[in-house]
Amino acid sequence: MRSVILTVLLLSVIGLPGYSYGGKVLVTMRKIGHEVLLSSGDSTSWVSPIEELDDRTFLIRFQHPFAFQPASLVEIIHRHLQEKQGGLDYLVEVREEKLNTVAYSYEVHHPLNRKEIACLTRKPPRGAYTIKIQFAQPPVQTASVDHTVWLTGLLLTVLLMGIGWRLVYRKPLTSTPVGQAAPLNLVHLGPFTFCLEQQILRLGADRIELSAKESKLLKVFATSPNAVIDRDRLMEQVWGEEGVIVGRSLDVFVSRLRKKLQPAPMVRIVNSHGRGYKLEIDSPKGPGQED
Incomplete structure (x- = not known):
C-alpha cells in the first residue's frame, strides 16, 4: 500500500507540464x-x-x-x-x-x-x-519543461513522498500552541482552530471561510497574540510582495476579520491608537475564578 501511494505521488509530479504564475x-x-x-x-x-x-x-x-x-x-x-x-x-x-x-x-x-x-x-x-x-476558469500560464522545472518537480517529489509516508503511518497533524514562534500549520486561538493552508477557521462544528489576505493577516496576528503589532509590519507582511501598500486596505481587512471572529467574543482584534492592532485572546477561567 505504501509503495502504491508513493508511486502515484511521483507520477503526479513528473507529469507536470509547467507551473503556475x-x-x-x-x-x-x-x-x-x-x-x-x-x-x-x-x-x-x-x-x-x-x-x-x-x-x-x-x-x-x-x-x-x-x-x-x-x-x-x-x-x-x-x-x-x-x-x-x-x-x-x-x-x-x-x-x-x-x-x-x-x-x-x-x-x-x-x-x-x-x-x-x-x-x-x-x-x-x-x-x-x-x-x-x-x-471563466482560473488563470494559469504554463511554461515548457526545462531543467529548472525538472528540478522543481524533483524537489516536489521528495516533499510529496514525505507527505505520503506520513499518511501511511497516520501521524497526526502537528499543532502549534499560541505564543510559540514555530511555523504555523494548525493554530489554536481560544476556541478557534486556524488552518492557514486551507484558509479556514473552525469553531466547533462551524467552518468559517477566510480570503487569502485575511489568512495572511491572521497568521501575522497569531505569531504574536496579545501584543501590539505595528501597522507597517502588518502591511509589509500581507501586501509587501505587491509593491504598492495602501493603509486603508489594512483597515478594511481588519474590519472583515473582526466580523469573522465575532462568534467567539474572547478572541478579538483591538486598535492601538497611532501604533497598530492587537489580537487579544482571553484565558479561560479555571475552577473557582470569579468574573
Whole structure:
C-alpha cells in the first residue's frame, strides 16, 4: 500500500507540464489599472492593492475618481490579458462604488469581437469606479519543461513522498500552541482552530471561510497574540510582495476579520491608537475564578 501511494505521488509530479504564475496575474491587473488611469489623463494617483476575490476573480481599486472611454478600456484590458492569459474568456464589470451600481460591463469570448460589445463610443461620467475582472476558469500560464522545472518537480517529489509516508503511518497533524514562534500549520486561538493552508477557521462544528489576505493577516496576528503589532509590519507582511501598500486596505481587512471572529467574543482584534492592532485572546477561567 505504501509503495502504491508513493508511486502515484511521483507520477503526479513528473507529469507536470509547467507551473503556475499566479503572482503574475496580480502584476497584470496592476498594469491594467495603471494604463486605465493614464488613458484618463491621471498619472499621479495610486492604484490600490489588487484584491483576489477568488481564484478567478480580481478587483482593481483606484485612489481617486476618474473618467474612462469604453473603447480604450476594452483595448487595454484585452491587450494585457491576451498577452498573459492567451485564450481565456472573461467578464469585465466597471462598478460605481458610491452608488453601488454597474456603470459598464461586457463579456469576451475568444476571439474578441468588438461588434458584440455595446456602447464603445459613449463616455460615462467621471466616478469612483472599480474594475472587476472574472475569468471563466482560473488563470494559469504554463511554461515548457526545462531543467529548472525538472528540478522543481524533483524537489516536489521528495516533499510529496514525505507527505505520503506520513499518511501511511497516520501521524497526526502537528499543532502549534499560541505564543510559540514555530511555523504555523494548525493554530489554536481560544476556541478557534486556524488552518492557514486551507484558509479556514473552525469553531466547533462551524467552518468559517477566510480570503487569502485575511489568512495572511491572521497568521501575522497569531505569531504574536496579545501584543501590539505595528501597522507597517502588518502591511509589509500581507501586501509587501505587491509593491504598492495602501493603509486603508489594512483597515478594511481588519474590519472583515473582526466580523469573522465575532462568534467567539474572547478572541478579538483591538486598535492601538497611532501604533497598530492587537489580537487579544482571553484565558479561560479555571475552577473557582470569579468574573
